[in-house]
Each structure stands twice: as structure tokens, then as C-alpha cells.
Amino acid sequence: MMTTLTQYTAFLLLIASCFIPSTANACVDTPCELNSIAKQISSQPQLNEFKQLKTVAVLTQPLKSSGYLLLADNDRVVWQTQKPIKSTTVIGPNSFKQYNKQDEAISAPANSNNQTSQLISSTFLSILSGDFEELNTNFDVIAICKSSGWSLNLTSTHSDIQRVIKHIEVSGNTSIQRLTFTEANGDITQITFDTIDSQEIHAQLGQFLVD
Amino acid sequence: MSINLRFILWLLFIALVGGIFYSQINSGLKVETNILKLLPETEVDPFAEKAFARFSENNFKNVIFATKSEQKSDAIAGAQFLSSKLKLSASVHSLQSQLSEEEQEAVGKLYFKHRFHLLSNSDRALLQNKGAEPFTDYTIQMAYSPLSSQLIQLLPQDPLLLSYRYLQQMSDTSFANKSPNNTTDHSSEFIDDILVIYSDGAYYSMITATLAASPFDSDAQASIRQILEGFQLNHPNTELLFTGAIFYAQHAAASAKSEISTIGLGSLIGVILLLIIAFRSVLPLTLTLVSLGVGILAGFTAVNAFFGSIHILTLVFGSSLVGVAVDYAFHYFASANESKRPLPIIFGAISLGLVSSVIGYAALFTTPFPGLQQMALFCATGLVGAYLTVILLFDRVPSKVQTPHKLLLVFIAHSRISHSASKKPFLLALLALPLIALWLLMNTSDDNDNIRQLQSVPPALHQQEKTIQDLVSAPAPNQFFVVKGPSPDQVLTKLESVNDQLDGLIAQGAIDDYHHAAHFVPSSTQQESDYRLVRRHTNPTTLQTLLELGLITSKQLEKLVQSISESQSNVLTLNNWLASPLGQRFSYLWLDKIDGEYAAIITLHNINDITALESLADNNSTLYFINKVEKVSSLFSQYRELSLIMLAIAIALIMLVLAVRYNLIVASLIVLGPIIAASVAITANIVINSSFNLFSALALFLVFGIGIDYGLFYAESKKRSPYIYLAIGLSAMTTFLSFGLLSLSATPAIHAFGLTMLSGILTVFVLSPILGHQIYQAKGLKHDSST
Known part of the structure; x- marks a missing residue:
């Protein structure tokens, strides 16, 4: 019920925005090249704050969480949830590590050999690191450029991914601002990013990149 | 008559x-090429022998291919081409694959059903020592990760994610590619069901196939070979590596066939030529x-x-x-x-x-x-x-x-020369040879008594096997532990009881990994105790945080506690597991009933230290270590010693018979030739091959048989005749020819046999007229005057 409502609201907003006369023709979609977007966000700041809202059909309340995201130079990202409970995930091209609230490595899901989780973590990595060209392999990508920014609409073409993800929307301007996953069963995860600048948090997250 | x-x-x-x-032709002649069929039963315990037979029957049917290229896409394309051909082949039963979606679901359902009874070793320790908190923390972490809706659905029935955790650790231990050089330049991933490994600058795509027939089946060999040739034509730039019993069998059969024709035809032509010249x-x-x-x-x-x-x-x-x-x-x-x-x-x-x-x-x-x-x-x-x-x-x-006179003259000349050598000091000097041979025998290591003697192994094939073994950790085909017990559950209990010791073997580097059925199905005792542990830690207090976050409602929790108490007897049984897609893939771990007892094996991966495995089995009555190669080798050593003793006994018997028929001197002279010949043959083997193995020892039986024949021809003759020289000369020549060709064999055992025959018969041939003169003298026959 919640899901439908959110989608409906989003749709209404979109329709509404088209009727507001504005200086730029915001509603004329301009298809654009992926690498031009990638160029725009190459200035993606390394450290972000994120807020996540998960709307899950089987739960009466949505799950809210927040934390930090660090994009490291060597194609690795550190994803740290601070609330409701601290946990850290480090994703690299061939690695996937998780740490608990005491920053101890959890050995449980060593599923790097599982084809699906491998595909999904590499998709996640491609999106966060702005490596959009990679996405073409497993997704139909529609890129839209507007004066205010850009957005990508990804629909999976790979059966293994389809089992988990229906589609993904990414939008932003000089950096990724919003990421929405719609899972196969209709559950939606919305993540918004805000760039921050904190030496302290940067250093804290950076520790997870040291092997 | x-x-x-x-x-x-x-x-x-x-x-x-x-x-x-x-009638044999009508019912179909069968030519066997499996070398194991030549071997004696190596195990004292017939149970172990049957266990090995059952395991090797499966294992022999496995074939591993790797396509290698510096381009990832080439390696994958090669593997896809190869797997499509293999799938079409009637000789291939199946290709090993990742579990399909439906199969994964079936396995997931099975383990979900028994989730309250299943804890991995590490989770059990965690739950015992730290309670439910690490579990609920992990549940929260998973629930809040972006793509978790499928897991969230499990939470009301499995808030500690026990089923998920058990499945994860199981696939970690059973499917993970644990490579010894787990460094950054060695990585692996699955791409469209094909395992792609990156190692040392090249990509390898792996395919594992199971043959439909025995690897010794010549039709299967031909059809696999055809597929490999087709591959090389289509992918000239992709290297293909392969290993499996079938390739060794194919090589052995091909070299045996060519040897039969060379040796058989060669000696036949020789015989024909000699007959034409001589008669x-x-x-x-x-x-x-x-x-x-x-x-x-x-x-x-x-x-x-x-x-x-x-x-x-x-x-x-x-x-x-x-x-x-x-x-x-x-x-x-x-x-x-x-x-x-x-x-x-x-x-x-x-x-x-x-x-x-x-x-x-x-x-x-x-x-x-x-x-x-x-x-x-x-x-x-x-x-x-x-x-x-x-x-x-x-x-x-x-x-x-x-017979042409000129030919006779040659043999007579040989006899004359021999006569002049037929002096007592020379004969006494010969007696030094057996002493030398005996000394050499005592001082030669017997590590050449090996099963590999029976098979010529081309170095290229051996190298490929090593490369593939370095890439994937396949279970060792000839070494493993067997555990047996009166019921399946008792076998599982025994398997669990040795986990610590086996982990110790990994820690000390003796092996890289091991697998057994209790990894997948814990014993019922274990499951019952895990159930009690899980039950104790599933209540409103331990799940407080999950309740607060709304991941589980108190109503759901009530229901959960109820269903836990109802499922006390819901133990995962071995038969349930064997029937599942996972059990079907790992069925080789369970040997089932042998001679009224149940048996399971523990596979060993990348063995680095055999003695550590042996001593573990020696000190642990539950484990029976099967080491076919080692057993065969030690058996060969035993037989070599046994056959030398038997030979000595046979000589004594023949000596006795001869002494009765002639006299002690004639008997000694007849037997002396073969003894000297055997000494020369032993010496030749040790000098050339630096070993004296079972097969050389067996050839000595023939050297004796033929050598005694030569002596008998002299002893039996009523008069001195040049035609004895002729007969012995011709006989020796054909023997040289056929066994000389045998010594060219690529199969080490046959080579050793041929070399022994060649050197032994040559000695007998040279000595026989010399000893013949002595025999004539001892019998009182005058010197040959027919010429």
C-alpha cells in the first residue's frame, strides 16, 4: 500500500512539474551519452553522507538508516551505516567484506563465488564509482539530461539480476544525489547523498581500506 | 605312437x-585396458578394497578442462564452445554446473525447514560464548542493506538468519575455490555458469564433466579426442588443458597397441628371416x-x-x-x-x-x-x-x-672360442658376479616399485594435471580417509569427531582442505544439541532490538517460539539430503552400505604431507587411510622380494631333479649359467636404470627357464653335435630380438623386463657353450669332431 502511494506521489509530482512554465524546457527529455554524465561526476567528492529509506511490503514501518560513504581511488567503496546500528561494508572489484559494530570482520557471508551477489555488488560498485559504461553489460540504460542534472534509468537484462532487482534510478548533477532500487518484489530503497567534508570521518572510514 | x-x-x-x-568371438572378445585390473587387492581389509573401488569408479569418470588465454573473452568463448560440444556428446553424462535457480530454491527450502537444528561450528561457538547478540546485529546489518527484501521476509520465521548463515558457510566450504596462492593476481569468478580464474597473467575457464562410460572405453576415448581436435581447429589461439583418467588410459592403450605391433611384428619378421637363412x-x-x-x-x-x-x-x-x-x-x-x-x-x-x-x-x-x-x-x-x-x-x-655350411661354421667357431675359455680359473672367476649383484641389490633403494611402472605417463599430460590442480582444488583420487559405522548416524558422528584433527592437518599445512558428508548433514546428536541451544536463545529478551526496530512483531515472535517447540524432532536426515540437488552433487562422499556397514569418505585436497595423514590414521581408530599408490608400491616391493625367494627355491628344486637324473657336477654346471646370467642382468638393471624392480625380478624367471633349456640340450645330447650350437644360436637370436624390442617399450615395467631378458639371455648364450664343454667332459663325451 505504502509502495503504491509513494510511486503515485512521485508520478503526480512529475506530471505537475511539466505544467509549471519555466525558463528551461525541463520536460523535454534530452537523451545523452553516458560518458558525458560520467565526465560531469568525475568531480564526485570522496566522502558522502547518506540517508536511506527502505519501504518493505511485509513491514508496517519503513526502515530508516543513515551513515557515510567513502569512494576510494582504487575502485573500492566503504559503506558505513551509523544508525540504527553501526556496520561497515567494503566493496571492491573482487572483494566484499563486512564488519560489525565493534569493527570486527564478520566471516559469515563469503559469497564472492555466488554469481548473483557478485553481479549485484559489481553493479552497486559501478553506480557509486560513476563507472556507468560497465552497466551496459547487464542493463538497458536510459540516460536523460536536464539542465538541473541528469538521471539514469536502469532495467536489468540479466536473468540473475532480474531475480533481485527490477530497476534502478540514479540521478544527480555534479555528483550522485539520489539512488532508488526497486526490488523484484516491489520493495523500494531510496538513498540520498550529501557531500560532506570531515577529516575525522574520512580517516575513520579510510581505516577499513587498510588490509 | x-x-x-x-x-x-x-x-x-x-x-x-x-x-x-x-565361442569367445561370438560372445564378444574383451580387451581390458584398465591398469587397476592388473593389480592385486592391496588392502588387507576387503571393506577398504570395496570402498576404494566404489570411490574410484566415480572419480575415474571425471574430466577437467581449462581453456587458457590472455584475453578473458577468448577463454570464456572457448569454454562455451567446448561445453556445448560436450553436452551433445553421448560419451559425456553431465557437466558439473552451479546449482540452477530451482535447485538452489529446493536446497534453500530443505535447510530452512531444519533451521533450528543446524549450526555451523563457528556459529555454535558464537552462540555459546556471546549469545544471540552477534546474530541480531548481523540480522540488522543485512536488513538495512539496500537489497534485502528477500531476507527480511525470512525474519519472522528465522530472526537469527540461521538458515541463511548455515547455507552460506556450507557453500563457502564446499564451493569456494581455495587456491594455495590466494594473492591479488589470482582471482576467480563465475560468468554464465563458467568458473573463470585469473592467474599469472592468463585467464582460465574451467569445465568439469562426468563421463557416461568407463574412461577405459575406447569409444568414449575416441569421441572425447574428436571434441578436443575440433576445439583446437576452431580456437587456434586458445590453449586447452585437460586432465582425467581417460587421457592417461587413452595414452596407455595407444602406446600398448603400437608396442604389440612393433614387438610382435618385429620378432615375427626376425624369426622368418632366420628360418629362411638357416633351413x-x-x-x-x-x-x-x-x-x-x-x-x-x-x-x-x-x-x-x-x-x-x-x-x-x-x-x-x-x-x-x-x-x-x-x-x-x-x-x-x-x-x-x-x-x-x-x-x-x-x-x-x-x-x-x-x-x-x-x-x-x-x-x-x-x-x-x-x-x-x-x-x-x-x-x-x-x-x-x-x-x-x-x-x-x-x-x-x-x-x-x-643348413648352409657357412652358417654352421659361424656357430662352430663360437663353440671353439668358447672351448678355449672353458677353464677352471675362468669359471671360478665367474662366481664373483653373483656376489657383486647381491651387493648391488642390498645397496639400491627400492623406490622404483611403483604403480607408475605399469603406465607410461607423457610429461605434457602430467604438467597439465599439475597446472589444473594448482587452479582448482580437486579431491585427491588415490588418497582419502574412510569412516565406517553400523548406522548412517553413527558414521556422521564419527565424521564430526575427527573435524578438529583434520583442521589440525590444514593448520600444519599437510592438506589444503577436506570434505565429508557431516559438513552438510550433522549427526542427529549434534542437531539435537544445536536445537536446544537455538531454543534457549530465541525469546523476547534476546530479540529485543529486532522487536524495537519492527523487524519482527511480538505476535510473530510468539508464533516462532511455538513453532520451535513443535519442531523438536524435525532433524535433517541423510536420506533427505542425499535426495536433494546438493546431495546428488556430493553423493560420492557417501559410500552407503558395504558388507553390512555404512561408510563415508573424507576427501583430501592438495596433499602436501602424506606421513601426517598416515600417522593420524594410525593414532585414530575411526579413520582408515587409503593410499592406493603407496599400497601398490609397497606391495610391489614385497612381491619383488617374494619372487626372488621363490626363484631361489625353484633353482634348488630344479637342481635336485637334475642331480637325480645326471649327477651333482652336471646339475651344478646346468644351473651355473642362469645364475651368472641373472647376476649380469641384475647388475645391468642397476647400472642402467639405477633400480631393480619387480618386473626385472619376474624376467629372471624366464632367464632361468631359457638358460636351463640351453644347459639341458647339452646334457641330453648323446654325442657332441654342431647342431646343438645351431639350435641354441637361433633360439638366442630370436629371444634377443623379441625382448630387445620389449626393452624399447615406453611402459617402464616392460622396459625393465626387456632389459633384464636381453642382458640375461645374452649372458646365457655366451656361457652355454663354455659350460657345455664342461658338461660334455663331465659326461665323458669326446670333443666334437664332426667338422
């Missing part, structure tokens, strides 16, 4: 052998060939009738029989030079010769060694066939022979 009566007897013999042979007539040639043909037919038929099939190595070995069986014919025709009725002259000698050879082969036959039994039976019946043809048929077709 009249000539015609003998002829009728011969015809009856031929009809009998031919009739059996004909200058077509009739002796034809008759000799008939006697050989009858011999081979008799040997072939007898082995087939007795063993149900004939092994290809028996044929390789048997083809050298030509060189021995021809001796009777040579003696006949050599004597035919001086007598119209040569049979009475040579009858005693060739009959005694046959008896002594058959005694030798009978000794071989008593070894509990199917390969040797086959060879012994083949040779003994072959000799009988050739012998019967000579005594029953040859007189029926009187033939006049005239």
Missing part, C-alpha cells in the same frame, strides 16, 4: 582350442609359423576363458612369447639336418625344457597378482600349444632341411 595317431590328436587339440576361441626351405618356415600360431591362439583362448577378458599389457608381454615358443621348432629342424627322424633326439630336451618353463610360470601364477597370473597363463599355455604342435604335427610333414 604312430605319426597319424599323433596327427589326429593334434587336430583334436586344434579343434578344441579353436572351438573355445570361436633354406619353405616347409620349416610354414611349420614353425603354425606352431607359433597355435601357441598364441592357445594362450589367448586360455586367458580369455580363465579371466573373462585379456589385458592389453598381457598381449604386449605375450607378443614376446614368439621368441621363446619358436625354440622347440628350431631344435627340431636343427636336428633334422642330421637325422630323418629328429623328434626322438630332441624329445627329452624339449620336454624337460617345457617342464622347467612351466614350473617357472606356475610359480608366477601362484602370486595373488592378476596381471602376473594372466601373463603366466598366457605364456605357459602358449608354450604347451607350440610344444604339442612340434611333437604331434611336425613328423606328419617330413621335411628335408639343409
Whole structure:
């Protein structure tokens, strides 16, 4: 019920925005090249704050969480949830590590050999690191450029991914601002990013990149 | 016995052998190429022997391919091409694949159903020591990760994610590619069901297939070979590596076949040439060939009738029989030079010769060694066939022979030279040779008594096997532990009880990994105790945080507690697991019932230290270590020693018989030749191959048989005759030829056999006239004056 409502609201907003006369023709979609977007966000700041809202059909309340995201130079990202409970995930091209609230490595899901989780973590990595060209392999990508920014609409073409993800929307301007996953069963995860600048948090997250 | 009566007897013999042979052809002749069929049972315990047979039957059918390229796409495309061809082939039963979506679901459901009874070792320790908190923390972490809706759905029924965690650790231990060099330049991933490994600058795509038939099946070998050739044509730039019993079997069969034709044909041509030169007539040639043909037919038929099939190595070995069986014919025709009725002259000698050879082969036959039994039976019946043809048929077709005088002169010259060497000091000096040989034997390591002696292994194939083993951790085919017990559950309990020790082996580097069925299905005792632990830690207090976050409602929790208490007896059974897609893939871990007891195996991966495994099994009564290679090798050593002792006993027996028939001096002289020859052969083996193995020891039996024949020809002759030299000379030449060719064999065992024969017979041949003079003297015969 919640899901439908959110989608409906989003749709209404979109329709509404088209009727507001504005200086730029915001509603004329301009298809654009992926690498031009990638160029725009190459200035993606390394450290972000994120807020996540998960709307899950089987739960009466949505799950809210927040934390930090660090994009490291060597194609690795550190994803740290601070609330409701601290946990850290480090994703690299061939690695996937998780740490608990005491920053101890959890050995449980060593599923790097599982084809699906491998595909999904590499998709996640491609999106966060702005490596959009990679996405073409497993997704139909529609890129839209507007004066205010850009957005990508990804629909999976790979059966293994389809089992988990229906589609993904990414939008932003000089950096990724919003990421929405719609899972196969209709559950939606919305993540918004805000760039921050904190030496302290940067250093804290950076520790997870040291092997 | 009249000539015609003998002829009728011969015809009856031929009809009998031919009739059996004909019926064998009709029911289908079987040529065996599996070397394991030559080996004796190595285990004292028949249970272990059966366990090995059951495991190896499966394991032998496995084939691993790797396509290698610097381009990832080439390696994958190659693997896809190869797997599509393999899938179409009738020789391939199946390709090993990742679990399909449906199968994963089935496995997931099975483990979900039994989730309250299943804890991995680490989770059990965690739950015991730290309670439910690490579990709920992990649940929250998973629930809040972006793509978690499927897991969230599980939470009301499995808030600690026990089923998920158990499945994860299981797939971690069973599917993970644990490579010894787990560095950054070595990585692996699955792409469209194909395992792609990056290592040392190249990409390898792996395919594992299971054959439909035995790897020794020649049709399967041909069709796999065809697929490989097709691959190389289509992908000239992609390297293809492969390993599996089938490739070794194919190579062994091909080299055995070519050896049968070279050795058999080579000695046959040699025999024909010698007969033409020595007797200058077509009739002796034809008759000799008939006697050989009858011999081979008799040997072939007898082995087939007795063993149900004939092994290809028996044929390789048997083809050298030509060189021995021809001796009777040579003696006949050599004597035919001086007598119209040569049979009475040579009858005693060739009959005694046959008896002594058959005694030798009978000794071989008593070894509990199917390969040797086959060879012994083949040779003994072959000799009988050739012998019967000579005594029953040859007189029926009187033939006049005239050996060229020049040829005789050569043999007589040899005899003259020998005579001048036939002095007591020389003979006494010869006695030093056995002492030297004995000393060498004592001081040579016997590490060459190895199963690999029976198989020629091309280095390229061996290298590929090593490369593939470095990439993927495949279970060792010939070494593993067996655990048995009166019920499946007791076997599982025993498997669990050795986990710590096996982990110890990994820690000390003896092995890289091990697998057994209890990884997938814990024993019921374990499951019941895990159930009690889980039940104790699932309540509103331990799940407080989950309740607060709304991941589980109190109503759901109530229901959960209820369902836990109801599922007390819901244990995952071995049969449930075996029926699941996972159990089907790992069914080789469970041997089921053998001789009234249940058995399971523990596979070992990348063994680095065999002695550590042996000592573990020695100190642990539950574990039975099976090490086929080592067992066969030690068995070969035992048999080598045994056969040398048997030989000594046989010599003593023959000596006794001869001493009764002649006298002690003549008997000693007859036996001295073969003893010296054996000493020379032992020395030659140790000098050339730096080893003296079982197969050389077995060849000594033949050296003895033939050597004693030569001595008997002198001892049995009523007068000094140059035709004895002729017969012995011709016989020795054919023996050199056939066994000399045998020493060229690529199969180490056959090479050693050939070398022993070559050096042994050469010595006997050189010594026989020297000792012959002494025998004549001892019998009081005057020096040969026929020339």
C-alpha cells in the first residue's frame, strides 16, 4: 500500500512539474551519452553522507538508516551505516567484506563465488564509482539530461539480476544525489547523498581500506 | 605312437582350442585396458578394497578442462564452445554446473525447514560464548542493506538468519575455490555458469564433466579426442588443458597397441628371416609359423576363458612369447639336418625344457597378482600349444632341411672360442658376479616399485594435471580417509569427531582442505544439541532490538517460539539430503552400505604431507587411510622380494631333479649359467636404470627357464653335435630380438623386463657353450669332431 502511494506521489509530482512554465524546457527529455554524465561526476567528492529509506511490503514501518560513504581511488567503496546500528561494508572489484559494530570482520557471508551477489555488488560498485559504461553489460540504460542534472534509468537484462532487482534510478548533477532500487518484489530503497567534508570521518572510514 | 595317431590328436587339440576361441568371438572378445585390473587387492581389509573401488569408479569418470588465454573473452568463448560440444556428446553424462535457480530454491527450502537444528561450528561457538547478540546485529546489518527484501521476509520465521548463515558457510566450504596462492593476481569468478580464474597473467575457464562410460572405453576415448581436435581447429589461439583418467588410459592403450605391433611384428619378421637363412626351405618356415600360431591362439583362448577378458599389457608381454615358443621348432629342424627322424633326439630336451618353463610360470601364477597370473597363463599355455604342435604335427610333414655350411661354421667357431675359455680359473672367476649383484641389490633403494611402472605417463599430460590442480582444488583420487559405522548416524558422528584433527592437518599445512558428508548433514546428536541451544536463545529478551526496530512483531515472535517447540524432532536426515540437488552433487562422499556397514569418505585436497595423514590414521581408530599408490608400491616391493625367494627355491628344486637324473657336477654346471646370467642382468638393471624392480625380478624367471633349456640340450645330447650350437644360436637370436624390442617399450615395467631378458639371455648364450664343454667332459663325451 505504502509502495503504491509513494510511486503515485512521485508520478503526480512529475506530471505537475511539466505544467509549471519555466525558463528551461525541463520536460523535454534530452537523451545523452553516458560518458558525458560520467565526465560531469568525475568531480564526485570522496566522502558522502547518506540517508536511506527502505519501504518493505511485509513491514508496517519503513526502515530508516543513515551513515557515510567513502569512494576510494582504487575502485573500492566503504559503506558505513551509523544508525540504527553501526556496520561497515567494503566493496571492491573482487572483494566484499563486512564488519560489525565493534569493527570486527564478520566471516559469515563469503559469497564472492555466488554469481548473483557478485553481479549485484559489481553493479552497486559501478553506480557509486560513476563507472556507468560497465552497466551496459547487464542493463538497458536510459540516460536523460536536464539542465538541473541528469538521471539514469536502469532495467536489468540479466536473468540473475532480474531475480533481485527490477530497476534502478540514479540521478544527480555534479555528483550522485539520489539512488532508488526497486526490488523484484516491489520493495523500494531510496538513498540520498550529501557531500560532506570531515577529516575525522574520512580517516575513520579510510581505516577499513587498510588490509 | 604312430605319426597319424599323433596327427589326429593334434587336430583334436586344434579343434578344441579353436572351438573355445570361436565361442569367445561370438560372445564378444574383451580387451581390458584398465591398469587397476592388473593389480592385486592391496588392502588387507576387503571393506577398504570395496570402498576404494566404489570411490574410484566415480572419480575415474571425471574430466577437467581449462581453456587458457590472455584475453578473458577468448577463454570464456572457448569454454562455451567446448561445453556445448560436450553436452551433445553421448560419451559425456553431465557437466558439473552451479546449482540452477530451482535447485538452489529446493536446497534453500530443505535447510530452512531444519533451521533450528543446524549450526555451523563457528556459529555454535558464537552462540555459546556471546549469545544471540552477534546474530541480531548481523540480522540488522543485512536488513538495512539496500537489497534485502528477500531476507527480511525470512525474519519472522528465522530472526537469527540461521538458515541463511548455515547455507552460506556450507557453500563457502564446499564451493569456494581455495587456491594455495590466494594473492591479488589470482582471482576467480563465475560468468554464465563458467568458473573463470585469473592467474599469472592468463585467464582460465574451467569445465568439469562426468563421463557416461568407463574412461577405459575406447569409444568414449575416441569421441572425447574428436571434441578436443575440433576445439583446437576452431580456437587456434586458445590453449586447452585437460586432465582425467581417460587421457592417461587413452595414452596407455595407444602406446600398448603400437608396442604389440612393433614387438610382435618385429620378432615375427626376425624369426622368418632366420628360418629362411638357416633351413633354406619353405616347409620349416610354414611349420614353425603354425606352431607359433597355435601357441598364441592357445594362450589367448586360455586367458580369455580363465579371466573373462585379456589385458592389453598381457598381449604386449605375450607378443614376446614368439621368441621363446619358436625354440622347440628350431631344435627340431636343427636336428633334422642330421637325422630323418629328429623328434626322438630332441624329445627329452624339449620336454624337460617345457617342464622347467612351466614350473617357472606356475610359480608366477601362484602370486595373488592378476596381471602376473594372466601373463603366466598366457605364456605357459602358449608354450604347451607350440610344444604339442612340434611333437604331434611336425613328423606328419617330413621335411628335408639343409643348413648352409657357412652358417654352421659361424656357430662352430663360437663353440671353439668358447672351448678355449672353458677353464677352471675362468669359471671360478665367474662366481664373483653373483656376489657383486647381491651387493648391488642390498645397496639400491627400492623406490622404483611403483604403480607408475605399469603406465607410461607423457610429461605434457602430467604438467597439465599439475597446472589444473594448482587452479582448482580437486579431491585427491588415490588418497582419502574412510569412516565406517553400523548406522548412517553413527558414521556422521564419527565424521564430526575427527573435524578438529583434520583442521589440525590444514593448520600444519599437510592438506589444503577436506570434505565429508557431516559438513552438510550433522549427526542427529549434534542437531539435537544445536536445537536446544537455538531454543534457549530465541525469546523476547534476546530479540529485543529486532522487536524495537519492527523487524519482527511480538505476535510473530510468539508464533516462532511455538513453532520451535513443535519442531523438536524435525532433524535433517541423510536420506533427505542425499535426495536433494546438493546431495546428488556430493553423493560420492557417501559410500552407503558395504558388507553390512555404512561408510563415508573424507576427501583430501592438495596433499602436501602424506606421513601426517598416515600417522593420524594410525593414532585414530575411526579413520582408515587409503593410499592406493603407496599400497601398490609397497606391495610391489614385497612381491619383488617374494619372487626372488621363490626363484631361489625353484633353482634348488630344479637342481635336485637334475642331480637325480645326471649327477651333482652336471646339475651344478646346468644351473651355473642362469645364475651368472641373472647376476649380469641384475647388475645391468642397476647400472642402467639405477633400480631393480619387480618386473626385472619376474624376467629372471624366464632367464632361468631359457638358460636351463640351453644347459639341458647339452646334457641330453648323446654325442657332441654342431647342431646343438645351431639350435641354441637361433633360439638366442630370436629371444634377443623379441625382448630387445620389449626393452624399447615406453611402459617402464616392460622396459625393465626387456632389459633384464636381453642382458640375461645374452649372458646365457655366451656361457652355454663354455659350460657345455664342461658338461660334455663331465659326461665323458669326446670333443666334437664332426667338422
